[in-house]
Amino acid sequence: MASSSFNPRQLAGFLAQAAPAVISIGLVLVAWELYANHSGIKPTVLPAPSRVFEQAMLNRDALLDNAIPTIRATLIGFACSLSAAFALSMLVDFFQPLRRALFPVFIVSQTLPLVAIAPLVVLWFGFGLTPKIMLVALVTFFPMLVALVQGYEATEVEIGQMLRAMGAGRWRVFILARLPSALPYFFAGLRISITYAVVGAIFAEYAGAAKGLGIYMLNAKNNFRPDLVLAAVGVSAALTLVLFGLTVVLQRLAMPWERAAGRRAARKGPQA
């Protein structure tokens, strides 16, 4: 946020909202730390959070080095999936029969177990970026497509009627009404899909890659280093949270009227 829009009340409100989450996560970590240190469990089975953190710091270069390919695969894969979902959602919106022809295929694609598909895709397309992009696209494409198509259909009937009475053709109605109506659905889909995307990328790397958080986790596990596995998990969680936060910021920027609606509720009295 720009400093011009900084508001101490807003910050306090944000902290108050975040406090319960921070406290519950803190409690889990404390309990975990106490258990790992005092139950006699071996650190090669369950390392304490402090040890995970320590090892993450020691290995930060390796972690970073492996996080970058994961980020790249996630973003490129998600961008491809998003473009495809958008193009296809428009086609489906304009030619309804397409929906009946295509949706069953996509639903089947969602039933494929990633565990089985990931190694196959790596087998077919090698250890490069392509299989990762494909797997990320596979897990994110359908949720985005459904969100968009549903969003178009959420257009208020009367807005459509009015536009047609004004003389607008189907394309104008789509641009002026259906597309903006789909925005809330689009962002809801985006928030869910972006988390799938990271998981998809890591899964693809797990099945075979030269570098990446997925293969890093696999190697750490094979070397009996659960602390490093958990450190990589921490990195991927942080990555997911950042991407999630970005979608929230993006939504705020793209839909300023949502916050405006809140401001009216806060104002006193009606103005007739």
Next chain:
Amino acid sequence: MSRLELRHMRKAFGGLEVLADISLRVDAGEFVSILGPSGAGKSTLFQLLTGAEHGEGEMFFDGAPLDDHGRHFAFMPQRDALMPWRRILDNTTLGLEVQGLGRKAARTRVAPLFAEFGLAGFERHFPAQLSGGMRQRAALLRTVVQERDMLLLDEPFGALDALTRAAMQRWLEQMWRHHRWTALLITHDVREAVFLSDRIYVLSARPARVVREIQVPLPRPRDPTSAATRQAGVLEAEILDILLNLQPTKGHDHD
């Protein structure tokens, strides 16, 4: 000469007959209401006019068969149908933009009207920030700035609370006196029809036909506190009687 004339319009959806026989006319600068029970097919009539649906019968505009629907009518739907993502100013320019006017030109044309519509200072607000009455005024502004030959108002105040609705009716009557729009209003509110109209067509329940055409000889401005109020009351009672006696109650005998 009448601007709009309908002769024996009929419309059925599948086997369901909605409009049985509708003949009516609207003269230039005249405010005409179509009054009928809920579900009588009043909105279907507007769909025929705007070209969203096609029926049997003849429709004329200025004496010529009605073909290019969009050119003649500016349509105001039941709910305000303001786009939540557009600021009020950009909502009111919508019709002009669809007509092909640039956004800037459209804004210059709409902006001076904001004061008259009681919306001055709210140009940059989003619809969600406005009260129901203001939203309806914005919707009407969006409708009239299209400068079509005729306004089609489909129960424009139906969603408002009673007090706001009464205020909006007075405001609309006053606006109409200044502008003399040719207007066709759909409503099921007898008082609203009498208060606003020069003439009223009373429709039967579905399948709809015109059961009565009523002149409203009340002087304008229509001030609810004036001496004419009693006259309006008599007219309202008479119309209400017609409407209540055409409810399709079984065994009811009415000529």
